Every structure is written in C-alpha cells, then in structure tokens.
Amino acid sequence: MSPCTLSFWDKNPPLAAVSITKLSALPLEIKSDPKGNKDTAHCLTFPSGDQFVGSSLILRYLARSAPPELNLYDAEALGATQIDYWIDYSVKNVAAGANFEAVCHGINDYLALRTFLVGYNLTVADIALWGQLQVGTMWLKVKAKTPHLSRWFDHVAALPECKSTVEELDLSARRKAIVAADGSADPKKGGGDTGSFDIGLPGAKMGQVVTRFPPEPSGYLHIGHAKAALLNQYFADMYQGKLLVRFDDTNPSKEKDEFVENILRDIADLGLKYEKLTHTSDYFPQLEDLGERLIKSGIMYADDTPVDLMREERMAKIESKCRGRSVEENLRIWQEMKKGSDEGLANAMRLKIDMKSENGCMRDPVTFRCNQTPHWRTGTKYKMYPTYDFACPFTDALEGVTHALRTSEYKDREEQFYWILKAQQKVWPGLPDVHIWDYSRLNFIYTLLSKRKLTWFVETKRVEGWNDPRMPTVQGILRRGLKIESLKEFILSQGASRNVTYQEWDKIWTINKKNIDPVCPRHTAIEAPDRVSVTLTNGPSELEVVTVLRHKKYPPAGKKSQLRLSKIWLDQADAQEIKEGEEVTLMDWGNMIVKKIHKREGSECISSIDAELFLEGDFKKTKWKLTWLAQVDELVELQLSDFDYLVTKRKLEDDDLFEDHVNNHTRHDRTAWGDSNMRTLQKGDIIQLERKGYFIVDEPLTKPGKPVVLFSIPDGRERKAFPGAPAQGDAKA
Known part of the structure; x- marks a missing residue:
C-alpha cells in the first residue's frame, strides 16, 4: 500500500488505526490538524488525493489491507458482518455521555464467556473498541465495575503495538490536559x-x-x-x-x-x-x-x-x-x-x-x-x-x-x-x-526487605549477589x-x-x-533424564523442515523451523500417561497411534515407543497433546532453573531470628534439550516452553558444550515445590 496521511484532532487521536498499521507494518503518516475541533473526523488521504473520512471506513480499509495471516478481518460473510457491526457500534456508542456506563455493562455481559468480540482471535473489532475506551477519561471510572470488559481491555492494551501507540501519541499528557481544561476526570x-x-x-x-x-x-x-x-x-x-x-x-x-x-x-x-x-x-x-x-x-x-x-x-x-x-x-x-x-x-x-x-x-x-x-x-x-x-x-x-x-x-x-x-x-x-x-x-510473604538481612544473604554466599533471582531487589526480580x-x-x-x-x-x-503471554515466542523442550525415543513407522525417513509461527496469535514474534523425522523424543512424564492403542496428538504436526510401549527391564521407566502417524485424525478428540522433538544433532542443551523463597516462614515476627528460618534448598537445576531455533536466543529474552511454562534467558548459547540457562518465571498459579525443596511451613529448613 502506498503511504497515506491520517489527520485528526489532537484530543481525539486515532489509536485503533495507528495500532493496526503497526500490527500490519503498513506505511502511514499521522498528522494532528492544528485547526481541528470536536467535530473534526479522522481523515485518511491517499497520494492520489482520494480520501476516506470517518473512523469506521478507515478501520475497515486498513484491516482489509493487512496481511491475511493476521486474520484482522474475517473472510467469511458472517464473521465480516459481525466485525462491521462492532466497528460501527464502538465508534457510535462507546463515547462519553449519559449512557456510557450502561454501554460498558452491556459489553461486559457479552464478554463474560468470550475472549474476543468476534471468533477466536484478535480482529479489528477488538482494536476499534479498545481505541474508543483508551482515548476517553470516563473509562477510568467504569473499569473496576466491569470485570470481563476490564480483562478483555487489559489483554488488548498489552499488545506492544497498542502500548507504543499510546506512548507515541502521549495519551497520558493528553488526558492531563483534558482534566485541567474541563475537569472531566x-x-x-x-x-x-x-x-x-x-x-x-x-x-x-x-x-x-x-x-x-x-x-x-x-x-x-x-x-x-x-x-x-x-x-x-x-x-x-x-x-x-x-x-x-x-x-x-x-x-x-x-x-x-x-x-x-x-x-x-x-x-x-x-x-x-x-x-x-x-x-x-x-x-x-x-x-x-x-x-x-x-x-x-x-x-x-x-x-x-x-x-x-x-x-x-x-x-x-x-x-x-x-x-x-x-x-x-x-x-x-x-x-x-x-x-x-x-x-x-x-x-x-x-x-x-x-x-x-x-x-x-x-x-x-x-x-x-x-x-x-x-x-x-x-x-x-x-x-x-x-x-x-x-x-x-x-x-x-x-x-x-x-x-x-x-x-x-x-x-x-x-x-x-x-x-x-x-x-x-x-x-x-x-x-x-x-x-x-x-x-x-x-x-x-516469605520475603525479607531489610537491607541488613539481605546483606547477610549476600555476604554468607547464600545467593550469588544482590541481583540473584531469589532476591527481592529490582535487579533480582527483573532477572527472574x-x-x-x-x-x-x-x-x-x-x-x-x-x-x-x-x-x-x-x-x-x-x-x-x-x-x-500475548507476545512471547513459543519453543519446545524435552527433559533430558529418561527421555523416551519414539519410532514412527510411517514417518519421514528424510528430515523435513516446516516453517511455523513462533506465536500463532502474534505474528510479529516471528517464525521458526520445525524439524520432522521418523525418530522423535518425548518426555518420560508424557510417555507414562499414554497407553497402547491410544490416539494422541503431536503438537503442530498431527495425530499418532501408539502401537507398542517398551519398558526397561525390572523398571516402570519407559525406554521406547513404537507408533504410526495418523495425520487424518481429529486433534479435538484426543486426550493428550504432546510436545516432541525430532532426534537430530541440532538440538540445544538447556539448563532449566527453578527457585524457592529464601525463608520458610510465611510471615516473620519482630522477635523471630530470621537465621532460624532460612531455606537451605532454594534452587533446583534440571537438564533438557530444546529445539534448534533456541540457538539464536539472547540474554533477557522471554519465551514460553510449550506445556512447561515461561522462562527468561539468563545465559544464551556462547560456545559448544555450555548449556543455555533458562530461569523459570512464575505465572501466578499455585506454586509447587521443586524436587528436594522442603514443604512450606514454619519449621526450620
């Protein structure tokens, strides 16, 4: 698409339109109209001189101009009509006024059992509604009363393109100016x-x-x-x-x-x-x-x-x-x-x-x-x-x-x-x-914030230093x-x-x-101890390379290569769950049928599995969706590190000696193998290992024989102690 110019009134910035151009990598020049007023509509001007006036028309055009893989606009008539409805509804109804709160409550009820406004992925409808809410000041007063709408809003607002749009158009300063001018908030x-x-x-x-x-x-x-x-x-x-x-x-x-x-x-x-x-x-x-x-x-x-x-x-x-x-x-x-x-x-x-x-x-x-x-x-x-x-x-x-x-x-x-x-x-x-x-x-809970006590942990070598991921310091939690x-x-x-x-x-x-979660790339890892070899009798005898998205719902995360071969690895824990004759799904490939499970002599540990691909199978009907890796030399050695609290007592009292409640088991490292794409990870990159959780790269690949070190990132769910860690409680570790 040739570069266009989007003009607008300074107090009504086109957040949705600009965010879509960022998502789609479309060229666009934005320009505030110094003579604008509250009646000034958004205007998209083409190099030819043609113009689209009005937010609804502009959003439809930009969404249809976006790369098809983004799915911002539905190709089917039903979905496209629903998207058109929400664009028009957002522009016409989601604005400051006596009915604003009632409108928000109505949308809140609609989103009670939905992740997105239309279908199962982000569309221009979501971005249009987010833009209308974000630019106004009344939303700040209603947000806490509408939990489903608030949850949806936070998800869309977390997109890097939406965040950067708000920052570039200096919305925080704009809101202050509005407040100072008319006291609207x-x-x-x-x-x-x-x-x-x-x-x-x-x-x-x-x-x-x-x-x-x-x-x-x-x-x-x-x-x-x-x-x-x-x-x-x-x-x-x-x-x-x-x-x-x-x-x-x-x-x-x-x-x-x-x-x-x-x-x-x-x-x-x-x-x-x-x-x-x-x-x-x-x-x-x-x-x-x-x-x-x-x-x-x-x-x-x-x-x-x-x-x-x-x-x-x-x-x-x-x-x-x-x-x-x-x-x-x-x-x-x-x-x-x-x-x-x-x-x-x-x-x-x-x-x-x-x-x-x-x-x-x-x-x-x-x-x-x-x-x-x-x-x-x-x-x-x-x-x-x-x-x-x-x-x-x-x-x-x-x-x-x-x-x-x-x-x-x-x-x-x-x-x-x-x-x-x-x-x-x-x-x-x-x-x-x-x-x-x-x-x-x-x-x-389970945390000391006294500098004297934190200094003790550093000086006694209980931690690596002030930036240790177990420390409650700014550097420690950012490193985590x-x-x-x-x-x-x-x-x-x-x-x-x-x-x-x-x-x-x-x-x-x-x-x-x-x-x-909405933006971090996805990768695959198989834990090294007792990994299970699977032979797909009808699998590809020669290595196949397939290009897939690193994040299916966030194309800007980039692409990765998936390697497919008749010999693959599974986690021991996953192998223990499946049974002979069962149909299971290999994530991002297709289904397979388990033919024979081999165990080590005198042990319940599974050594290998014979199976065959069943790509025509329906993944929706399988109980197990398994991560896997082809058995190739390009796999990356990983060290996965989990951490526990530095103290074992939930809340230390004033008369407690903190030394009596020090946790002596605060780090657990385990080895794994990651997909070949992980060779390019850099320090500080945040990824998700499919079905294992979120991790941050603490040490990237620097030389052969040295593993990539990944620190686990808690996700807010109930924490489970890692192997070797003492149970939480008030007892001395």
Whole structure:
C-alpha cells in the first residue's frame, strides 16, 4: 500500500488505526490538524488525493489491507458482518455521555464467556473498541465495575503495538490536559488498574508539588524502594510538579560506589523522570553551619555518654548528665568532633527536645556523630556526619520539596521531623515548610526487605549477589523475568493506602503473565533424564523442515523451523500417561497411534515407543497433546532453573531470628534439550516452553558444550515445590 496521511484532532487521536498499521507494518503518516475541533473526523488521504473520512471506513480499509495471516478481518460473510457491526457500534456508542456506563455493562455481559468480540482471535473489532475506551477519561471510572470488559481491555492494551501507540501519541499528557481544561476526570482517583490516590496531599497546588526519592547507597533497591520511587513519581506527575532524587549518603560505613552505580541503574530501569540528582553530602558545609547555629541557640549539646547507657537512659526517660553543658563547652567539643580527635570520637551531638515524651523519637535524638571511615564521595575531608533524621528536614526544605512521602513504619518520627524543621527554621530564616504523607510499607510473604538481612544473604554466599533471582531487589526480580511494566502496574494497583498488608507474590506474577503471554515466542523442550525415543513407522525417513509461527496469535514474534523425522523424543512424564492403542496428538504436526510401549527391564521407566502417524485424525478428540522433538544433532542443551523463597516462614515476627528460618534448598537445576531455533536466543529474552511454562534467558548459547540457562518465571498459579525443596511451613529448613 502506498503511504497515506491520517489527520485528526489532537484530543481525539486515532489509536485503533495507528495500532493496526503497526500490527500490519503498513506505511502511514499521522498528522494532528492544528485547526481541528470536536467535530473534526479522522481523515485518511491517499497520494492520489482520494480520501476516506470517518473512523469506521478507515478501520475497515486498513484491516482489509493487512496481511491475511493476521486474520484482522474475517473472510467469511458472517464473521465480516459481525466485525462491521462492532466497528460501527464502538465508534457510535462507546463515547462519553449519559449512557456510557450502561454501554460498558452491556459489553461486559457479552464478554463474560468470550475472549474476543468476534471468533477466536484478535480482529479489528477488538482494536476499534479498545481505541474508543483508551482515548476517553470516563473509562477510568467504569473499569473496576466491569470485570470481563476490564480483562478483555487489559489483554488488548498489552499488545506492544497498542502500548507504543499510546506512548507515541502521549495519551497520558493528553488526558492531563483534558482534566485541567474541563475537569472531566479527577487525577487524584487514579485510573485503569491503579488503586486510590485520593489522599488529599496537604497544601498541594497544581504545578507546584515537589516530591523526592532519597535512597541510601547501602545496597541495591528492592521492591519496597520501587514502590516509594514510583509513588513519588506518580504524585509529581499527577500535580504536574517535579521529582527530585537525592542520595542519603550520611553513613560512610555502609556506602559504596557499587551501590550508587546500581541504584542509578535501577532508577533508569524504573523509568524515573527526575528534575535533578543530588546528594546529602552536597550540603555537608551548610549542615555544619546549621549545627553550629543550633549550638549557639542553646538547643543542641554534646554528649559523651556511652551508647548502651544512652539507650538505657532514653528508654527510662532519664536526662543525660551532659544536657546542661554550656554553649561554650558544646562549641569546643564541636570543633573536636570536626577534627575527629579522641575527645570528639567519644561524643555525639543531641537536640534538647523532651526526655519525658511518650514518643521515644522525641527524647533528645542524636544529630551528629563521628566516623573515621572514608566517605565514598568526600574521602577523609569530614570526620563528623549528620544523622538522616537531622539532615532530611533541612535538605528537603533547602531543595524546595513540598511533600515528603514515606512509609507508615516511620509514623512515630513524624513529630520529630516537624520539630527539627521548626528548630532549623528559627536559626536559618527562609526555610519553607515540608508536608509529610505516609503510606503503607510493601510487605510480601516469605520475603525479607531489610537491607541488613539481605546483606547477610549476600555476604554468607547464600545467593550469588544482590541481583540473584531469589532476591527481592529490582535487579533480582527483573532477572527472574518480571517485566518493568508489570512491576509498575502492580505498584500502582496498591494505591497510596495506609493499610498494612502482606502481599502474595502470585498477584504480581499474574500481572506479569498477562503482559508476556500475548507476545512471547513459543519453543519446545524435552527433559533430558529418561527421555523416551519414539519410532514412527510411517514417518519421514528424510528430515523435513516446516516453517511455523513462533506465536500463532502474534505474528510479529516471528517464525521458526520445525524439524520432522521418523525418530522423535518425548518426555518420560508424557510417555507414562499414554497407553497402547491410544490416539494422541503431536503438537503442530498431527495425530499418532501408539502401537507398542517398551519398558526397561525390572523398571516402570519407559525406554521406547513404537507408533504410526495418523495425520487424518481429529486433534479435538484426543486426550493428550504432546510436545516432541525430532532426534537430530541440532538440538540445544538447556539448563532449566527453578527457585524457592529464601525463608520458610510465611510471615516473620519482630522477635523471630530470621537465621532460624532460612531455606537451605532454594534452587533446583534440571537438564533438557530444546529445539534448534533456541540457538539464536539472547540474554533477557522471554519465551514460553510449550506445556512447561515461561522462562527468561539468563545465559544464551556462547560456545559448544555450555548449556543455555533458562530461569523459570512464575505465572501466578499455585506454586509447587521443586524436587528436594522442603514443604512450606514454619519449621526450620
């Protein structure tokens, strides 16, 4: 087809039409009409000057121009007429108005027992309806009420062509513009699969909200940090404000360049769009100046009480003997702390707040302490460092942060944050206020999210490193096969709730399956141990090569070669299920009839099978659909790796010693042989092994004799322990 031009009004983008051209690889130029308005129809202009005006006509033309194998338009009269009906219905009825919700409920009922609108595969009818829903704002309010329509919508929206169309036409920005212009949707309500974000940020003004994500470079980011990062991004975007990223590098004993580099990598993977990147260490001079001002004001003092005794006195609400030191004495010791002298090392600076407070965080918290470990960024320039609790209010205010979001586990520190900020404002005029909003921490069953505990697993070699697929780090779960869009979808589905819950991992993996299943290529593998040789007496004596789609419902996944021969392999488990005389189906080939089953002497293990092809047989009538591979030298050696949780207790309590619940059997590797097409797989590719599940390539084929390593990707179904793994429970592994 010759290149055409599709023009449209900016607030009514042709999502369906553009998505179809992407699916079909059709040439198309899209152009927004600067003079357009709500009455401007989509217009497809041909090089000849001919035009098709109106969405229905354009969609029919594009679908009929698509490659026949896509089946976007039915060749039969009945199917084509049904598709025409849904195109017209979508364009005319699925639009904002009083009847919109009723229309959605009607379609929801229609889809209750259907995967697609027409027939058994995706057609232009599905894309037309998706485009109408996606472009409007009312769908966000109805989606949760229509589960069948929502399920169907998510499936179509997950197509890469549909996703990229939405991104290219900047629909998220367009919706914000519509919201700002006419208030047709409330941005605080979230949308799609998001949870509630109607939290009423105090003092929030459109265009003026500044949030921040302050990671400490003492480890890699885990999924809890990902929630914090994405929520801060979400609120910055919601209010058309800014996101700042600031490394909280106030403890040189725990910080490394490695952690900084990998946190930056994680931030990039999460797609954070921040205004600027800073470090608390950028403000060390100002923080020292601030400390001196607070000493002179009489509210900060030096204390050489031993750490253990200081802790006991705070618990008992007993004031330190050093609380009454003079300003002059405190300033003298302050200088010793800056030099890192013996006297300085023995002291810490504390604020005079309220040692009788019921809130332990208000009992004269420490603000500065000495540390002679070289700082990852400033080296040995400083010998004294501020605590996070002291530095955070100041750096937030200094950088113009309007809203500090943090987990509710720090709720008792909120009073301290505001008190310290007020004290700092008194001696540093002009510091603005900062509002705190707390949300629930992300907790998962059988999972530790403490950096200290995760560091223990790394240092004791229980895992390969911070990016091990058993670790709940961003890099770990991405390496395991979680797509970044699945992570984002899960996080936003949680909303900004303050309710503390323990999440099941099944939920996030179910979301991931929904995103990968429609597009990932299919391959075949036969497990190496006890594989069964099958002789097809009437099979091809010479090797036959047949080209098939890697994904029958998603042609863009490409094609692969299927090798057919009279000698094939079956899995031992499959061979155990079939009986002599039974007709079974060889997937993507045809049926065969089992003639004779041979077992090893003195064993139930099957060694070989004699069978004959019965290609005229009906695959719909067979009980077993079996995967198989021709017995050729081109098969690829595989290592299939399964993983279990690092701990055996579902929910660890505060008084539990996590070391008592460590799972000692967390990885199981098994060998297999894959089809020859797997030689071209690259690291990070996600595939489905037919009837075995989803896998991500961790190590591709690099040299003969070294297997391709595939990590299993959970699919959200009930997890079964692999061989050798202990049963789940509270007992020690």
